[in-house]
Amino acid sequence: MTGQELSGLSVKDLQNLENQLEMSLHGVRVRKDEILLDEIQELNRKGNLIHQENMELYKKVYANRDANGVSRNALVSNSLSINEDPHAPVHLQLSQPQQQNYETSGTTELGLQLH
Helix, strand or coil: CCCHHHCCCCHHHHHHHHHHHHHHHHHHHHHHHHHHHHHHHHHHHHHHHHHHHHHHHHHHHHHHHHHCCCCHHHHHHCCCCCCCCCCCCCCEEEECCCCCCCCCCCCCCCEEEEC
8 A cells, every 4th residue: 555545544544444454564574584584594504514614624725734743943944924813814835836947847836825
């Protein structure tokens, strides 16, 4: 209703109409809250999965470093900084291979640079 057809209604009819609108609006708000809560729960679930995956990748990165005999102190001395926070993301970036003075067998080595 646009409000233009309300001129012929009595006060009681207007009160009933107002009550119907309030009940309908309440139903809409309840449904909206349900949808928002469901979305929040889904986003929290996805966030937890991403956090678990990040932790697994973090463990793999540091396990590979330890297995390769690279200590954290050696990495720091090579001007690479390592964040000690286990929840901090590890950023890997491909770097250009350094120029070699000797001829290679046609293979290119790519290095990873940790930030």
